[in-house]
Amino acid sequence: MIPRPTNADPEFFRKLKVLVVEDSAEMRRLLAALLESMGVEQVVEARDGLKGLDAFIEHKPDIIITDGAMQPMDGYEMTQRVRAAGAVEGANPDVPILMISGHVERENVVHARDQGVTDYLPKPLSASVLYEAIVAAVSKPIHFVETPGYRGPSPKRHLAARGIDDAGF
Amino acid sequence: MTDRNNKNRGTSNGEKPADVRFVRVPSIAERKLGTDYVAPMRLDPRVLEQMQTTIKGLEARYGDTLRDQVRTLLTLVEPACGGDTEARGRLYAIVHDMRGLAGTFGHPMVGRFANSLCSYVESAGMDAWRDDTVFRFHIDAIREALDSPGADPAITLETLNALQKLIAASAAERRRMG
Numbered sequence: 001m002i003p004r005p006t007n008a009d010p011e012f013f014r015k016l017k018v019l020v021v022e023d024s025a026e027m028r029r030l031l032a033a034l035l036e037s038m039g040v041e042q043v044v045e046a047r048d049g050l051k052g053l054d055a056f057i058e059h060k061p062d063i064i065i066t067d068g069a070m071q072p073m074d075g076y077e078m079t080q081r082v083r084a085a086g087a088v089e090g091a092n093p094d095v096p097i098l099m100i101s102g103h104v105e106r107e108n109v110v111h112a113r114d115q116g117v118t119d120y121l122p123k124p125l126s127a128s129v130l131y132e133a134i135v136a137a138v139s140k141p142i143h144f145v146e147t148p149g150y151r152g153p154s155p156k157r158h159l160a161a162r163g164i165d166d167a168g169f
Numbered sequence: 170m171t172d173r174n175n176k177n178r179g180t181s182n183g184e185k186p187a188d189v190r191f192v193r194v195p196s197i198a199e200r201k202l203g204t205d206y207v208a209p210m211r212l213d214p215r216v217l218e219q220m221q222t223t224i225k226g227l228e229a230r231y232g233d234t235l236r237d238q239v240r241t242l243l244t245l246v247e248p249a250c251g252g253d254t255e256a257r258g259r260l261y262a263i264v265h266d267m268r269g270l271a272g273t274f275g276h277p278m279v280g281r282f283a284n285s286l287c288s289y290v291e292s293a294g295m296d297a298w299r300d301d302t303v304f305r306f307h308i309d310a311i312r313e314a315l316d317s318p319g320a321d322p323a324i325t326l327e328t329l330n331a332l333q334k335l336i337a338a339s340a341a342e343r344r345r346m347g
Contacts, residue, residue: 124272141196
């Protein structure tokens with residue numbers, strides 16, 4: 001009997017293309033290094049939401065990891081535009097979007113959810129929170145709602161910042 | 170491969186139903202692995218260990234970055250509180266960076282002091298820059314926490330409480346001045 005590949009092993013992650021949208025060079029370096037540790041070989045980086053949108057269309061990532069606060073376009077607006085984009089030039093509008101933010105207050109998480117964010121990860125980021133969020137994003141079937149101008153996770157679902165009790169503050 | 174269940178939501182008062190469609194898209198694992206995919210995907214402790222090793226490896230380099238950032242902050246306080254908007258932007262960006270990263274790299278107290286200062290700037294807005302006291306005390310606390318990472322947590326928490334009182338006093342002063 002031929003053994004099936006372990007689902008979460010690096011062979012699988014090697015096939016993923018991840019877009020990191022983050023204005024902090026240190027944070028981009030950290031995320032790229034952590035993704036590489038997971039086995040992800042294709043990491044595309046963008047410094048703000050506007051460049052992130054361009055990269056989304058050009059590179060067609062499987063997952064987007066984005067910061068919240070950025071200039072000139074933040075991660076919330078970029079998410080809203082991705083969800084409103086439809087299948088622009090072959091880019092995948094169903095892409096899971098993981099937002100990493102230091103603003104874990106309820107209103108910020110709800111705002112992110114309403115724009116179409118899939119999961120909300122608190123800063124400071126831990127390896128386990130990132131790993132769990134990515135595995136959840138890639139392994140679960142995607143249930144979306146589609147309305148004129150929006151295709152994404154239901155804005156009525158419950159969403160809380162992941163692992164907030166372990167976040168350090 | 171997309172399943173679509175068109176379920177228009179009707180209303181009881183005869184309004185036109187909203188055009189809402191529910192869509193189930195196969196997971197990324199299903200699409201990439203095809204029949205090899207067996208749900209649920211399990212976390213691999215070896216991968217997590219490798220990620221934690223990666224963070225450890227970046228810690229020393231980040232410590233140097235933090236020290237450089239603290240030195241830069243000290244040079245920015247005076248122009249920022251003197252009306253230089255570019256200095257304000259740079260100062261806030263650095264502290265915001267610290268808030269997000271210091272905890273990940275084993276400097277949780279630096280992260281907490283940075284969070285306190287960011288929150289102050291975010292809540293006080295332009296008024297925050299009228300006086301440099303809050304900034305200087307926070308930057309001193311950040312420097313102390315960086316230089317003495319093994320300091321007694323009770324003392325660092327006391328410092329954090331003192332900073333919160335300083336912020337509250339500053340807010341009260343602003344209210345008094347109108």
